[in-house]
Amino acid sequence: MGVAQAGAGDVSAPAxxxxxxxxxxxxxxxxxxxxxxxxxxxxxxxxAIEASTLLACLGALVYLRTNTTQWPPAPYAPPDVxxxxxxxxxxxxxxWPFGRAEAAAKRLDEAGVRRWMLIGTxxxxxxxxxxxxxxxxxxxxxxxxxxGSAVWAVSVAHTxxxxxxxxxxxxxxxxxxLTHPQPRHFSDVEDSALYExxxxxxxxxLAAALVLAPRLP
Amino acid sequence: xxxxxxxxxxxxxxRAPTExxxxxxxxxxxxxxxxxxxxVDHKRIAxxxxxxxxxxFALGGIDALVMRTQLAVPEGRVVDPDRYAQLFTVHGTNMxxxxxxxxxxxxxxxxxxLMVGARNVAFPRLNALGYWAYLAGGTxxxxxxxxxxxxxxxxxxxxxxxxxxxxxxxRVDVWAQMIxxxxxxxxxxxxxxxxxxxxxxxxxxxxxxMPIFVWAMFVTAMMVxxxxxxxxxxxxxxxMDRLVDTHFFDVxxxxxxxxxxxxxxxxxxxxxxxVFLPGTGFVSAVLPAFTRRQVFGYPAVVMATIxxxxxxxxxxxxxxxVSGVLHQAGSFFTAASVLITIPTAVQIFCWIATIxxxxxRFGVPFLFVLGFFATFIVGGLTGVMLxxxxxxQQVHDSYFVxxxxxxxxxxxxxxxxxxxxxxxxxxxxxxxxxxxxxKAHFWLWFVGVQLTFFPMHLLxxxxxxxxxxxxxxxxxxxxxxxxATVGAWVLALSVAAFAFxxxxxxxxxxxxxADPWGADTLEWATPSPPPPxxxxxxxxxxxxxxxxxxxxxxxxxVGLSTERREILVTTAYDAEPDHRHxxxxxxxxxxxxxxxxxxxxxxxxxxPWAVVSGSALLLPPLLAWGWPKRERAT
Ligand code: HEM
Numbered sequence: 001m002g003v004a005q006a007g008a009g010d011v012s013a014p015a016x017x018x019x020x021x022x023x024x025x026x027x028x029x030x031x032x033x034x035x036x037x038x039x040x041x042x043x044x045x046x047x048a049i050e051a052s053t054l055l056a057c058l059g060a061l062v063y064l065r066t067n068t069t070q071w072p073p074a075p076y077a078p079p080d081v082x083x084x085x086x087x088x089x090x091x092x093x094x095x096w097p098f099g100r101a102e103a104a105a106k107r108l109d110e111a112g113v114r115r116w117m118l119i120g121t122x123x124x125x126x127x128x129x130x131x132x133x134x135x136x137x138x139x140x141x142x143x144x145x146x147x148g149s150a151v152w153a154v155s156v157a158h159t160x161x162x163x164x165x166x167x168x169x170x171x172x173x174x175x176x177x178l179t180h181p182q183p184r185h186f187s188d189v190e191d192s193a194l195y196e197x198x199x200x201x202x203x204x205x206l207a208a209a210l211v212l213a214p215r216l217p
Numbered sequence: 218x219x220x221x222x223x224x225x226x227x228x229x230x231x232r233a234p235t236e237x238x239x240x241x242x243x244x245x246x247x248x249x250x251x252x253x254x255x256x257v258d259h260k261r262i263a264x265x266x267x268x269x270x271x272x273x274f275a276l277g278g279i280d281a282l283v284m285r286t287q288l289a290v291p292e293g294r295v296v297d298p299d300r301y302a303q304l305f306t307v308h309g310t311n312m313x314x315x316x317x318x319x320x321x322x323x324x325x326x327x328x329x330x331l332m333v334g335a336r337n338v339a340f341p342r343l344n345a346l347g348y349w350a351y352l353a354g355g356t357x358x359x360x361x362x363x364x365x366x367x368x369x370x371x372x373x374x375x376x377x378x379x380x381x382x383x384x385x386x387x388r389v390d391v392w393a394q395m396i397x398x399x400x401x402x403x404x405x406x407x408x409x410x411x412x413x414x415x416x417x418x419x420x421x422x423x424x425x426x427m428p429i430f431v432w433a434m435f436v437t438a439m440m441v442x443x444x445x446x447x448x449x450x451x452x453x454x455x456x457m458d459r460l461v462d463t464h465f466f467d468v469x470x471x472x473x474x475x476x477x478x479x480x481x482x483x484x485x486x487x488x489x490x491x492v493f494l495p496g497t498g499f500v501s502a503v504l505p506a507f508t509r510r511q512v513f514g515y516p517a518v519v520m521a522t523i524x525x526x527x528x529x530x531x532x533x534x535x536x537x538x539v540s541g542v543l544h545q546a547g548s549f550f551t552a553a554s555v556l557i558t559i560p561t562a563v564q565i566f567c568w569i570a571t572i573x574x575x576x577x578r579f580g581v582p583f584l585f586v587l588g589f590f591a592t593f594i595v596g597g598l599t600g601v602m603l604x605x606x607x608x609x610q611q612v613h614d615s616y617f618v619x620x621x622x623x624x625x626x627x628x629x630x631x632x633x634x635x636x637x638x639x640x641x642x643x644x645x646x647x648x649x650x651x652x653x654x655x656k657a658h659f660w661l662w663f664v665g666v667q668l669t670f671f672p673m674h675l676l677x678x679x680x681x682x683x684x685x686x687x688x689x690x691x692x693x694x695x696x697x698x699x700x701a702t703v704g705a706w707v708l709a710l711s712v713a714a715f716a717f718x719x720x721x722x723x724x725x726x727x728x729x730x731a732d733p734w735g736a737d738t739l740e741w742a743t744p745s746p747p748p749p750x751x752x753x754x755x756x757x758x759x760x761x762x763x764x765x766x767x768x769x770x771x772x773x774x775v776g777l778s779t780e781r782r783e784i785l786v787t788t789a790y791d792a793e794p795d796h797r798h799x800x801x802x803x804x805x806x807x808x809x810x811x812x813x814x815x816x817x818x819x820x821x822x823x824x825p826w827a828v829v830s831g832s833a834l835l836l837p838p839l840l841a842w843g844w845p846k847r848e849r850a851t
Contacts, residue, residue, distance in 0.1 A: 028797055036786070042340060049442050055447075145464055146463075
């Protein structure tokens with residue numbers, strides 16, 4: 001690319017000094033997908049922040065476990081597996097509509113984005129409802145003891161992300177239904193698909209720590 | 218496709234002014250208060266951060282002055298023990314969370330876009346939100362001190378002291394929420410810096426050509442992400458232990474007090490580097506202009522900066538050597554703590570080589586750099602001493618540690634910061650700071666720091682514990698304490714000289730042209746102060762020293778809209794032009810959102826139900842913020 005050459009400092013310019021060469025960027029696109037765009041990087045940065053938060057909660061849980069021989073400490077039993085398994089499956093499944101929405105966004109297919117974002121958002125709503133059952137299945141209160149505090153910290157930290165994410169996908173969906181979306185909104189769809197992956201996979205890890213780890217011998 | 222083309226021959230006289238006028242109009246803020254509240258200009262916001270941070274610095278200094286006056290003589294009666302506890306806690310908390318970290322990030326928010334040739338930070342509105350959150354957090358802390366509800370449990374808020382049982386009332390909650398505010402702000406600043414550095418560099422500024430200062434800010438911002446996120450989480454755990462009876466740190470119910478120490482120092486030690494790395498960046502920015510050569514050993518300095526960033530996360534346990542950490546773990550952390558001195562030493566040797574082989578000019582910024590060497594090296598040496606466990610066990614919680622931490626923070630942070638202020642003040646304001654007053658400021662500061670803090674080493678070795686509101690006569694501590702207090706007043710005088718210099722320069726300082734120091738980085742290619750759009754035509758970079766290597770026919774970027782705010786996004790590694798990005802207009806929503814957040818957090822000190830009402834309060838401004846406005850047709 002001509003621009004790249006100028007950038008690399010080896011401009012073989014016709015030597016008429018003091019007259020600046022110009023790089024005309026008006027021909028460049030005015031939006032870009034994926035890692036080319038700014039919001040993708042912001043999404044990654046916020047994922048790093050949130051991953052640190054979740055790991056801090058998980059770290060607290062693991063650390064507290066080293067204080068007791070029995071985990072969970074008496075009289076508690078490990079949380080029921082069923083709601084957690086169901087929601088992990090559901091959350092991973094949610095990646096499918098979001099993947100479709102992402103593909104539609106890349107084609108700038110408005111109708112496709114509307115359809116799949118709507119499905120993804122409703123799907124997300126089901127996950128949030130199911131999260132209520134998961135919290136109930138913890139079967140300990142946050143103020144019972146440190147074990148209760150730690151499992152609630154892990155769950156609430158992830159739940160707050162889940163709820164904000166639901167609101168965000170609802171907002172993007174609304175923008176596609178109610179306004180004339182601009183190019184950057186298509187790349188927002190792609191970034192939100194990336195974020196969904198983070199949310200779903202992080203819950204698979206955290207849920208395993210909550211329900212499977214205590215069952216390990 | 219883009220193309221390199223020659224500008225039309227008549228590009229000069231007739232067209233340029235109108236292009237500039239159009240840029241002026243597009244990038245101008247609305248006038249008056251409304252413009253002040255809605256601005257998204259990184260320079261205005263960063264300047265606000267810097268001024269606010271210096272106000273907090275002055276307040277923290279007054280606080281320290283009261284403490285030192287109390288300690289001037291044995292059994293002093295200036296303040297009572299309860300007030301003294303609030304004073305040292307608010308001083309430490311303020312200096313770390315409201316001064317040192319924010320001021321460094323703020324200078325980054327101002328300078329990084331200019332130094333990489335960008336028109337704004339990557340997310341201007343988010344940036345505005347960050348400032349308002351910071352202001353709210355700082356106001357909360359200082360208002361609480363005035364209301365006699367200032368935190369009093371020490372700046373690291375150790376449990377169990379910080380739990381409700383031993384600290385009833387709201388003092389600790391103020392601390393925890395102040396943390397949340399400032400960490401939101403710090404995290405936002407870090408995201409801004411990371412993305413601006415990666416995606417908004419001028420064409421030609423490959424990573425290998427980035428100014429060292431930009432590297433330092435980039436690594437700092439990368440360190441902020443995992444560390445500030447964790448302290449924000451930890452402070453919420455502490456708040457929840459106090460508010461809704463969770464038991465994270467409550468030993469009676471299976472919690473663990475050492476858990477708090479791990480979480481705190483996981484953040485706390487990297488925080489020291491979050492203050493120090495920008496300091497190294499300032500030094501590397503100032504030196505070329507004052508030695509007439511590029512910094513010696515660019516690759517070594519950059520690699521050392523990155524290495525420090527990683528190692529900074531490996532040493533947190535050295536703050537906890539007396540808390541019974543495992544023996545082997547102790548040795549590991551001693552080794553890591555000694556290891557981290559290596560990259561720092563590499564940088565220091567590179568700077569010395571720069572000065573040695575350059576033609577030094579003893580301007581005020583350069584004097585502060587020399588003061589940095591002298592002071593920081595002492596702090597570094599006491600640091601190596603403290604990394605050894607047997608010694609640490611003797612002087613832990615004594616004034617030796619107070620001496621060490623001030624030598625490191627003032628040496629590694631404040632000296633370079635003053636260098637940076639003298640260096641960039643002309644760029645920020647279009648005026649030069651006075652040279653003579655500057656020298657007075659420097660010498661008073663240098664002497665004051667040694668007078669105040671050197672005796673504290675000896676006091677610590679003589680057994681004086683930190684955080685005591687007074688001491689008895691006859692312990693052999695009187696003379697050293699009196700000296701430290703005199704030193705504190707010298708420091709006050711020095712800061713007064715600085716403040717006077719700033720006010721005087723703003724009124725009638727000498728005018729500065731675009732590049733008063735003959736420096737090498739891009740910020741000096743814009744007028745002083747820079748216009749809202751920074752560069753009329755974004756530059757193209759041809760070498761590491763962007764200005765010194767620029768040829769007369771150096772290319773510039775054209776083709777960005779002048780009718781709407783548009784910036785150029787480039788590729789992360791090679792900085793090749795990639796696409797144009799619509800930069801947001803001024804907006805009131807960041808301010809309104811920050812107001813809602815503030816109400817939310819303050820309410821959360823009193824009731825958990827604030828989560829519900831707070832979310833309800835936050836939704837409308839966030840929605841208004843994100844909802845697309847109809848574009849002006851272009
Ligand atoms: C400007 C001159 C300064 C003076 C005269 C001063 C003086 C003091 C004094 C007297 C204490 C209390 C010691 C005790 O009772 O244990 C203290 C503590 C502290 N200072 Fe400073 N200080 C200054 C600047 C700074 C700066 C710039 C920073 C950080 C960037 C800082 C960070 C701290 C911290 C973290 C503590 C510990 C607070 C605690 O024990 O909880 N100080 N300082």
